[in-house]
Structure formats: structure tokens, C-alpha cells
Amino acid sequence: MAEREAAPQAAELPLAEVTARKRSRLSAVWIIPIIAALLGGWIAVQKLLAEGPTIEISFASADGLEAGKTTVKYNGVDVGRIESLRVAPDRQRILASVQMTPAARDWLVDGTAFWVVSARIAAGGVSGLGTLLSGSYIGMQIGTGSERVRSFTALAVPPVVAANAPGRYFRLTAANLGSLGFGTPIYFRRLQVGQVASYQLNDDGRGLTIRVFINAPYDRYVKNETRFWQASGLDVSLNANGLEVRTESLTSILIGGLAFDTPADNADAEPAAADTAFELFGDQVAAMKAPERGSIHYVLHFDESVRGLAVGAPMTFLGMPIGEVVSVRLVADRRKKDVSVRARVLVAAYPQRFIDVLADPQVLTGGSKALTPAVRHALMDGLVARGLRAQLQPGSLLTGQLYVALTYVPQAPKAKIDWHSDPPVFPSVKGSFTDIEARLTNILAKIEGMPFEAIGRDLQQSLATLAKTLQDVDALVKRWDGELTPELTSTIAETRRTLVAAERTFAGAGKAVAPDSQLMSELQATVVEVKRAAQSIRVLADYLERHPEALLRGKSEETQE
Amino acid sequence: MSTAGFVSARSLGLAGCEACGLVVRLPAAGGVDHCPRCGERLHSRRPASIERSWALAITALVLYVPANLLPVMTTNTPLGAVSDTIMQGVVELWSPTSWPLAIVVFVASVTIPLGKLIALAYLLLTVQRGSVRSNGQRVRLYRLLKFIGRWSMLDVFVDTFVVALIQLRPLMWVEPGAGVIFFAGVVVVTMLAVNSFDPRLIWDLPQQERHGDG
Numbered sequence: 001m002a003e004r005e006a007a008p009q010a011a012e013l014p015l016a017e018v019t020a021r022k023r024s025r026l027s028a029v030w031i032i033p034i035i036a037a038l039l040g041g042w043i044a045v046q047k048l049l050a051e052g053p054t055i056e057i058s059f060a061s062a063d064g065l066e067a068g069k070t071t072v073k074y075n076g077v078d079v080g081r082i083e084s085l086r087v088a089p090d091r092q093r094i095l096a097s098v099q100m101t102p103a104a105r106d107w108l109v110d111g112t113a114f115w116v117v118s119a120r121i122a123a124g125g126v127s128g129l130g131t132l133l134s135g136s137y138i139g140m141q142i143g144t145g146s147e148r149v150r151s152f153t154a155l156a157v158p159p160v161v162a163a164n165a166p167g168r169y170f171r172l173t174a175a176n177l178g179s180l181g182f183g184t185p186i187y188f189r190r191l192q193v194g195q196v197a198s199y200q201l202n203d204d205g206r207g208l209t210i211r212v213f214i215n216a217p218y219d220r221y222v223k224n225e226t227r228f229w230q231a232s233g234l235d236v237s238l239n240a241n242g243l244e245v246r247t248e249s250l251t252s253i254l255i256g257g258l259a260f261d262t263p264a265d266n267a268d269a270e271p272a273a274a275d276t277a278f279e280l281f282g283d284q285v286a287a288m289k290a291p292e293r294g295s296i297h298y299v300l301h302f303d304e305s306v307r308g309l310a311v312g313a314p315m316t317f318l319g320m321p322i323g324e325v326v327s328v329r330l331v332a333d334r335r336k337k338d339v340s341v342r343a344r345v346l347v348a349a350y351p352q353r354f355i356d357v358l359a360d361p362q363v364l365t366g367g368s369k370a371l372t373p374a375v376r377h378a379l380m381d382g383l384v385a386r387g388l389r390a391q392l393q394p395g396s397l398l399t400g401q402l403y404v405a406l407t408y409v410p411q412a413p414k415a416k417i418d419w420h421s422d423p424p425v426f427p428s429v430k431g432s433f434t435d436i437e438a439r440l441t442n443i444l445a446k447i448e449g450m451p452f453e454a455i456g457r458d459l460q461q462s463l464a465t466l467a468k469t470l471q472d473v474d475a476l477v478k479r480w481d482g483e484l485t486p487e488l489t490s491t492i493a494e495t496r497r498t499l500v501a502a503e504r505t506f507a508g509a510g511k512a513v514a515p516d517s518q519l520m521s522e523l524q525a526t527v528v529e530v531k532r533a534a535q536s537i538r539v540l541a542d543y544l545e546r547h548p549e550a551l552l553r554g555k556s557e558e559t560q561e
Numbered sequence: 562m563s564t565a566g567f568v569s570a571r572s573l574g575l576a577g578c579e580a581c582g583l584v585v586r587l588p589a590a591g592g593v594d595h596c597p598r599c600g601e602r603l604h605s606r607r608p609a610s611i612e613r614s615w616a617l618a619i620t621a622l623v624l625y626v627p628a629n630l631l632p633v634m635t636t637n638t639p640l641g642a643v644s645d646t647i648m649q650g651v652v653e654l655w656s657p658t659s660w661p662l663a664i665v666v667f668v669a670s671v672t673i674p675l676g677k678l679i680a681l682a683y684l685l686l687t688v689q690r691g692s693v694r695s696n697g698q699r700v701r702l703y704r705l706l707k708f709i710g711r712w713s714m715l716d717v718f719v720d721t722f723v724v725a726l727i728q729l730r731p732l733m734w735v736e737p738g739a740g741v742i743f744f745a746g747v748v749v750v751t752m753l754a755v756n757s758f759d760p761r762l763i764w765d766l767p768q769q770e771r772h773g774d775g
Contacts, residue, residue, distance in 0.1 A: 016594035
């Protein structure tokens with residue numbers, strides 16, 4: 001202010017105009033903090049309401065978990081976060097305090113499961129790769145229980161099947177795990193329809209219980225009669241049927257698998273209820289031949305060798321397997337008075353299959369599908385009366401495996417099933433193969449009965465005699481050489497002289513008789529004959545001179561003219 | 562600094578019109594005074610100054626709670642979303658390389674707003690108690706409050722910049738949190754509270770007649 005006025009007297013200054021005070025003493029400005037407080041309070045309430053329950057999850061290890069960072073996800077949505085991690089008082093496990101969202105309040109019930117999700121590379125596939133970058137998180141699966149729970153124990157491995165996946169669980173009992181694992185696929189007609197959810201060793205340690213999950217559209221193909229078997233890898237077997245190689249699919253060769261099917265004769269059975277227990281068989285053959293129920297045992301007695309008859313060997317009826325050998329052992333035969341032992345073969349027959357093979361069961365059993373013992377007995381008696389017998393037959397000549405065959409033997413002696421003994425005794429006859437064996441044995445016995453020793457002795461004697469004879473002959477020939485031959489020569493000379501003389505005589509006589517007279521001609525012929533004989537004697541003498549052994553051996557080939 | 566020898570307009574019964582500058586005498590009678598020339602309301606001290614200051618300061622304090630508890634920024638990456646409150650941001654910045662930044666953020670976001678409220682409360686309390694000591698220092702404190710007020714918005718600015726710039730969807734993007742609104746509210750309300758405070762009250766004596774140091 002450059003031009004400052006001189007300060008006026010106070011009285012000269014204008015007086016302010018006064019109006020009545022309208023407002024109350026309390027300033028409206030206080031509304032602002034009240035609004036702010038209300039706003040803050042509302043937010044705090046919101047925050048509190050947004051805060052879900054705090055639960056405690058027990059982990060075997062906190063590996064990959066981080067307080068304040070690791071989240072709990074349900075199907076990929078964050079539903080909680082780890083607040084803190086601490087070691088349990090017993091120092092065995094890690095307790096994680098997890099702050100859940102309010103939406104998760106109703107999910108924290110009995111059966112809800114938690115597990116750590118991290119990258120997992122298995123033969124069956126790769127999962128959780130995202131966690132390589134973002135770190136592990138806790139997966140959650142909502143249980144079906146109704147009781148609210150605040151502390152959980154995390155699963156060691158993630159559940160294979162989503163909790164709400166449509167389908168059903170079944171239980172399989174197995175002797176061993178084979179090459180199964182979590183998530184092992186289950187095939188139905190080579191189509192993957194489910195997987196192994198979990199497995200557990202039985203309390204007695206004598207087997208395993210495997211829980212499998214079959215997805216919804218396919219679970220109805222699991223019937224009460226369904227058989228499950230291990231389709232793991234390659235199944236190579238050498239049995240009475242020869243060499244067999246089985247496989248389910250290429251994947252199952254690599255990672256193993258299970259398969260199931262319902263035998264064709266039970267295809268119209270009712271679908272099995274959830275959690276039905278089935279037996280897990282080693283392979284398809286075992287699965288399809290073993291019965292679910294109703295196997296009937298029979299005893300077969302064989303007097304022949306049962307070598308090659310293994311437990312589990314099939315029993316066939318007209319080539320169809322209808323049972324198997326349960327046990328083979330020796331028993332004393334009580335029928336005979338003297339002590340004798342025979343083989344007792346216990347077989348399990350599956351009459352249901354037997355009936356279905358034979359004919360329509362309703363025809364055979366008189367309209368009722370149920371096979372009552374009385375009906376069965378009558379049926380079996382009828383078959384035996386027609387000549388049905390059990391027989392051991394070679395399954396493979398190569399391996400010497402035997403199997404039990406039920407065949408019609410036309411000339412079989414009459415027999416009946418002994419229903420009184422337990423198990424009933426089914427009549428049996430000698431097998432054709434063992435027949436051949438018996439005959440062969442017979443031949444061998446005869447050969448054995450031949451007096452080879454005596455023959456040998458005689459032969460030796462003969463040979464000795466022969467040697468002696470030869471020596472004698474040798475001496476004889478030598479004597480001939482020395483004595484006989486000069487005499488013979490002089491004899492021949494004399495004979496010649498005689499002949500010459502005779503010729504002269506005859507010539508004289510000839511003169512006497514006419515040359516063409518009968519006497520003359522006869523005489524001439526006689527003379528020719530005598531000449532020829534003399535010639536032969538000379539040839540013989542010559543030959544013997546050269547080959548004295550010809551006296552014994554005869555004329556040799558080369559010297560024959 | 563002493564008040565001895567100084568006369569205030571109020572002690573003379575005078576007031577200046579804040580609209581037209583006319584100096585008028587205030588009648589002793591109660592009621593609302595108006596400028597005879599322009600009709601503006603006249604008051605020798607801002608009406609209900611202390612009351613308003615208190616109200617606004619308390620508002621700021623109330624707002625300060627959610628401002629610090631709620632996240633101011635949510636960083637989204639493909640690996641997940643991370644929400645940070647102011648203090649978490651400071652903690653995260655506290656590293657061997659960026660500790661100065663952590664200090665700047667801490668000072669601008671925590672120390673200054675809180676310091677301002679404490680300082681204002683101190684001024685209001687001393688005025689209400691009629692203290693006449695260290696008036697000069699209190700005035701300087703008041704000037705400091707007025708000057709520093711706008712700088713508290715630093716955090717809000719940084720937040721808005723970051724949110725506006727980092728929008729690299731779907732790789733990375735940043736979303737503002739509710740906390741930043743409350744924080745802005747704290748800063749604005751604190752500035753209003755400081756503005757409502759009438760510094761002349763510092764110099765007013767407990768009794769109008771009183772002269773000299775107490």
C-alpha cells in the first residue's frame with residue numbers, strides 16, 4: 001500500500017450492520033468427521049464381513065508354501081491365503097493358518113480336502129506347470145459332509161477325480177498293485193472311462209483296496225457281474241492253450257491300466273451300486289473265467305499220471321472252459337482191498353456258465369432261471385448217463401500240460417455221480433493220451449522181455465565154431481594143395497591117355513561099325529560127353545589151383561565168366 | 562516474541578471487510594455483522610475456526626486409518642495379483658538400491674500427513690488453552706503446515722501416474738486401490754483444516770484487556 005491513508009478516528013469508521021444470528025451454536029462442520037467416521041466404520045464392517053473363517057491345515061512339509069503369499073484355490077479361484085506357518089507341537093507336521101474368504105464358509109465341512117499343487121511330471125501326463133513360475137498353491141476339493149470342520153490334514157497327493165465330477169466310485173481288491181498308480185486309466189473296450197483314485201494297503205497287509213472312479217456315462221456299464229483286470233503292459237503267458245500275448249493299449253503298455261468288462265452272458269445284469277467291491281484279476285483270461293459266485297466243486301479220481309496238471313488248469317466241456325483245477329493230490333483208494341493210491345483232483349465248475357453253454361437255461365431248468373441243487377443234480381445225472389466223463393487230455397504236447405476235459409465216452413463203463421460224498425465225485429475215465437502212453441509202455445515191456453543176453457551168447461558161440469571150421473577148411477585146402485593136386489594132375493593125364501586109347505579103340509570099332517549107324521552116332525555122342533566132362537574137370541582143377549578158398553565161399557563174382 | 566506494545570484490530574473493536582477492504586467498527590452487541598458497503602459478513606476472527614479445524618483434523622485422522630489399511634495399488638501379472646498398502650510399498654522399496662526412494666515415500670506418505678495432524682492439534686490445543694508462549698515458533702509451524710500441505714499429494718500423484726502408465730495387459734497392469742482415495746481425502750481434509758485455522762488466534766490473549774507477558 002503506497003498511499004496509506006491517515007488512520008481515521010475510530011468513531012469515524014462506519015459501523016457494521018448487525019443481523020440476528022440464525023444458526024445454532026453447533027457448527028455443521030462436525031458432520032464431516034461424522035461422515036468420515038461412518039465411512040470408515042462401514043469399510044471396517046465390510047472388511048470384517050469379507051473376512052472368512054480361519055482354518056488350520058496340517059501339512060507334512062511346508063515346501064513351496066509361503067505365509068502371506070500362498071493361496072488356496074478352488075477350481076482356480078482364490079478362496080483363501082496362508083496367514084502363517086508354524087511347526088506343530090509334536091514337530092511332526094507343519095500347521096498353516098489359512099484365512100478363507102466368506103464364500104468358503106459353507107465349504108469347510110467334513111470331507112473337504114486340501115493338497116499342495118506343484119508341477120508334477122508323471123508318465124500319465126504333466127500337470128501344474130503354471131506353478132513353476134507362480135509357486136505352489138493349495139488345491140481344494142469340497143466335501144459332502146455336513147459337519148463344519150476347522151482343522152484339516154492336507155492330502156499327500158492331489159485327488160485324481162474332481163469332487164463334483166459325475167460318476168461313481170468302486171472298490172477293487174487286489175493281491176498286489178501291479179504297475180498301478182494314482183490316475184492310472186481304466187479302459188472299457190479300450191476307451192478310457194475312469195481312473196484310479198486312490199489305493200490303500202489293507203490293515204492285515206494281505207492285499208490292497210483300490211478305489212476307482214468311473215466317469216458318468218460309463219459307470220452304468222459296471223454291473224454286479226463285471227470283472228476288472230489288470231491291463232498293465234504286456235501279458236505274455238505260456239499255458240495249456242499255447243503262447244498268448246495280450247495288451248490293452250499303447251498307453252497302458254507304458255503306464256499300466258485297468259480294464260473291465262461284463263461277461264456276455266451277464267450283460268443284462270443290474271448296474272452296480274456305488275462303492276461295490278470287485279475282485280481285481282491279474283489278466284483278462286483270469287477275470288473272464290473266474291466266477292463271481294456259485295462255483296461247485298467236484299472230485300475226480302485218476303489212476304494215471306497227473307504230471308502236467310497244474311492248479312488253475314482249465315476244465316473244458318466240448319472245448320469251452322467251464323471250470324478249473326483247484327487242487328491235485330494223492331489219496332488212498334479205499335475201494336480196493338489192497339493198498340493203492342490214486343490222484344484226487346478237485347475241480348471248481350461254474351454251472352451257470354455250463355448251463356448257458358449247453359442251452360437256454362430256462363428250458364433246461366424248467367422255466368426258472370435259478371439253478372436249484374435238485375435241478376442241477378438231475379441235469380448232471382442225465383449227462384453222465386449219456387456218457388459224460390472227465391478225462392485228462394494233453395493241452396500241449398510241447399509243454400506236457402494237461403487239462404481236464406469233459407467228453408462223451410461212448411463205451412464208458414456205467415457210472416454215476418456220487419452225490420453223497422462232499423464234494424461229489426464225478427466219474428472219470430483214462431485219457432486217450434495216457435492210453436497211448438500205456439501202449440507204448442507195453443511195447444517197451446515186450447522189447448525188454450526179449451532174451452538179448454542169450455541171443456548174444458549163442459551168437460558168440462556160433463562165431464567161435466565158424467572160426468574153427470574155417471581153420472579146418474584152411475588145413476584141408478593146404479592138404480589138397482600139397483597132396484591132392486599132383487595126384488589129380490596125373491589122374492587127368494592118365495584119363496587123357498585112356499581117352500586117346502579109347503578113341504583109338506572106338507576108331508577101330510568105328511571101322512567095324514558104319515559111321516552112320518546108330519551105335520556109331522551114340523558112341524560118338526558119348527565120347528563128346530566124356531570129353532566135355534574131362535574138360536570141366538580140368539577147368540575145376542585149374543580154378544581150385546588158383547582159388548582154393550572157393551571150396552568154402554563159392555565162386556566170386558569177378559572170376560565168373 | 563512478545564505481544565507487548567502491539568494492538569490488534571480486534572482489541573480496538575475494528576474489523577476489515579474481507580471482500581471490499583472497508584474497515585468498520587464492530588458493535589459490541591451480539592449478532593452477525595455485515596459490511597455496510599458490500600454486505601459481506603464481517604468477523605474479526607474466522608468464525609468457529611478452532612471448531613472447524615478440530616472437526617476437519619479429526620476427519621483426517623479417521624480417514625487416515627483406512628488410507629493406511631487399504632491397498633493403494635494392485636499389481637497384476639500373469640503370476641498373480643499383489644496388493645500393497647502404503648507401508649507395504651515402503652517395506653518393499655527398502656532395499657540396498659532404492660532405500661532413498663523408500664525414505665521419500667515414507668516421509669511424504671506417512672510422516673508428513675501424520676506430522677501435520679499432530680502439529681495442527683498442537684496449535685489448536687495451545688490456542689484453546691490460551692498459551693502465550695513461543696508464539697513466534699507456533700506461527701512458523703503454521704506457515705510450514707500451509708506450505709507443506711500440497712506435497713503430501715505426492716503419493717497420490719505417483720499412484721495415478723503408475724496406474725495410468727503401467728497398463729501392459731495382459732502382461733502387467735496396475736489398478737488403484739481404495740486406500741489412495743482415502744489418502745487423498747486425508748491430504749485434502751488436512752489442508753482444509755489448516756486453512757480453517759486462524760493464525761491470529763495465536764496472538765490473541767486469553768483476556769482482551771491483558772497486556773504484556775503472562
